[in-house]
Amino acid sequence: MDCAKTWQWMMQGLDGTLSLADERKMLLHFGNCPTCAATWKTMQEASLFLPEMVVEPDESFVSTLMNKLCDAPGKKCENAMSGFIVTAFFMLLSGAYGLGYQVFLMNRQEVLRFLTVTSQTVVAFVKGIFHVLQFVFGRNPEAWLAMGMLLLMVVLLTGALAAVRTIQADHTPMQGPLEFNEDELRERVL
Amino acid sequence: MDDIHYIKQCLAGDKSAFEPLVQTYRGLVYSLALNTLFKKDEAADVTQEVFLKVWANLWRYNDEYTFKAWISRITINHCINMNRKKKLHMAEAEGVMETVHAVEGLPEKEVLDAEQKRRINAAVQGLPEMYRVPILLFHQHNLSYEEICKSLDLPMTLVKNRIYRARKILAGQLSELQENKKNGWGEAKWTAQKLGNG
Numbered sequence: 001m002d003c004a005k006t007w008q009w010m011m012q013g014l015d016g017t018l019s020l021a022d023e024r025k026m027l028l029h030f031g032n033c034p035t036c037a038a039t040w041k042t043m044q045e046a047s048l049f050l051p052e053m054v055v056e057p058d059e060s061f062v063s064t065l066m067n068k069l070c071d072a073p074g075k076k077c078e079n080a081m082s083g084f085i086v087t088a089f090f091m092l093l094s095g096a097y098g099l100g101y102q103v104f105l106m107n108r109q110e111v112l113r114f115l116t117v118t119s120q121t122v123v124a125f126v127k128g129i130f131h132v133l134q135f136v137f138g139r140n141p142e143a144w145l146a147m148g149m150l151l152l153m154v155v156l157l158t159g160a161l162a163a164v165r166t167i168q169a170d171h172t173p174m175q176g177p178l179e180f181n182e183d184e185l186r187e188r189v190l
Numbered sequence: 191m192d193d194i195h196y197i198k199q200c201l202a203g204d205k206s207a208f209e210p211l212v213q214t215y216r217g218l219v220y221s222l223a224l225n226t227l228f229k230k231d232e233a234a235d236v237t238q239e240v241f242l243k244v245w246a247n248l249w250r251y252n253d254e255y256t257f258k259a260w261i262s263r264i265t266i267n268h269c270i271n272m273n274r275k276k277k278l279h280m281a282e283a284e285g286v287m288e289t290v291h292a293v294e295g296l297p298e299k300e301v302l303d304a305e306q307k308r309r310i311n312a313a314v315q316g317l318p319e320m321y322r323v324p325i326l327l328f329h330q331h332n333l334s335y336e337e338i339c340k341s342l343d344l345p346m347t348l349v350k351n352r353i354y355r356a357r358k359i360l361a362g363q364l365s366e367l368q369e370n371k372k373n374g375w376g377e378a379k380w381t382a383q384k385l386g387n388g
Contacts, residue, residue: 011354014329035365043357043365048312050330053307054217055224057234062212067240069205069245 003029008035013040014047125155192259200248211257212241218258218331219265226319226324228271236272240265259337262327266341313363321356328353 009026012018018026030037129151193214199207219240223233234382243264251260314322327333327341 004220011357039361043361045306046313046360046364047311047329048327049303049307050314051332053311054221054330056217057220057237061216061234061237062209065241066205066210067210068238068242069208150333 001035004038006030006033007039008038010040010043014043125151195252197248200245208245211244215258215261216241217220219261219310221270221330222262222323222326225315225322226266227272228315232272234328236265236268243268252325255340256337258331258333259340260369262333262337262341263343266282266323309364309367313360313367316363317356317359321352321359324349324352325356325360 009018009022013026026040030040087167134172146150194209196207196211202213216237220233220237223240227233227236234290240261246262247264251257252254255263258329314326317325324338324342327338328335331343335346335349335353338344338353339346342349
């Protein structure tokens with residue numbers, strides 16, 4: 001019987017999958033091969049001692065850690081909050097920027113830029129929604145998905161509507177300068 | 191009570207339910223960190239950071255993993271990132287003797303056990319990280335092959351192969367150490383040579 005086969009049995013023994021029949025054969029081999037017997041003894045000792053060699057942090061560790069936890073899991077405390085605020089700020093800024101284009105710069109050339117801004121707003125909005133859903137729904141992914149899709153549709157429709165209005169406004173014929181009849185105006189005012 | 195029960199309580203807002211989880215797994219996290227970073231203070235910091243991360247991401251926990259595998263994975267990834275940041279390539283000798291207990295005043299059997307533990311510990315520390323982590327997860331922390339696959343994000347064949355090779359190296363080193371001891375060659379010299387070669 002060769003040592004290579006015995007080594008395989010030793011591995012199975014360490015894995016806890018060695019059959020009784022093979023174990024008997026392995027023990028028989030150890031009777032004739034002191035090297036394999038010594039290796040098996042060493043490996044068994046290692047397997048036995050390793051769990052005893054687990055080290056733990058100081059006694060104060062648990063109490064220190066518990067004091068550092070925020071009140072509810074799933075919240076990254078200040079980090080999550082600041083992330084949310086930054087996202088919301090970015091979202092509002094992009095939204096305002098987009099509306100600014102719609103109100104003040106209604107030229108066809110600006111439509112492309114307006115759409116870019118709208119898409120930026122959508123991205124920022126989606127990020128914001130994601131954070132809000134994290135807070136509200138916790139671990140329920142279906143609720144996330146449903147709410148996320150709904151809000152995304154609203155945002156996309158709003159963006160698209162705004163873009164269409166911008167283009168339509170561009171086609172509106174320009175009105176000439178207003179002409180005043182001074183006498184009529186004076187009569188109305190007085 | 192099982193881990194899932196505590197996790198559910200935590201997710202329902204009961205902060206105190208996290209304490210049993212910390213008590214159960216602090217040894218696993220700290221040992222893994224220490225065996226990867228080799229520094230007590232860094233291992234303690236990592237342990238704390240890992241538990242804070244676990245708390246913050248508890249809602250992401252997937253039942254497919256056992257909690258033990260999940261927390262092992264977070265710890266290993268955290269340690270890898272830390273090592274990457276620090277560009278630590280060489281294991282430092284400090285901390286190798288972390289688990290060695292004082293042997294003075296102990297009965298002979300316990301002294302021999304302590305000696306053997308020190309040898310085993312030195313041999314394990316001498317393993318390359320790719321072999322050291324899987325073998326510690328299996329033999330020290332009692333993770334199954336499946337759990338190790340999930341913790342390390344490796345296929346089963348690779349995990350089995352690494353554990354097999356780790357055992358082979360370990361058996362060779364421990365046998366060599368025994369031989370050297372019989373021949374009167376100092377253990378300190380052997381360890382120094384191994385670390386020097388590593």
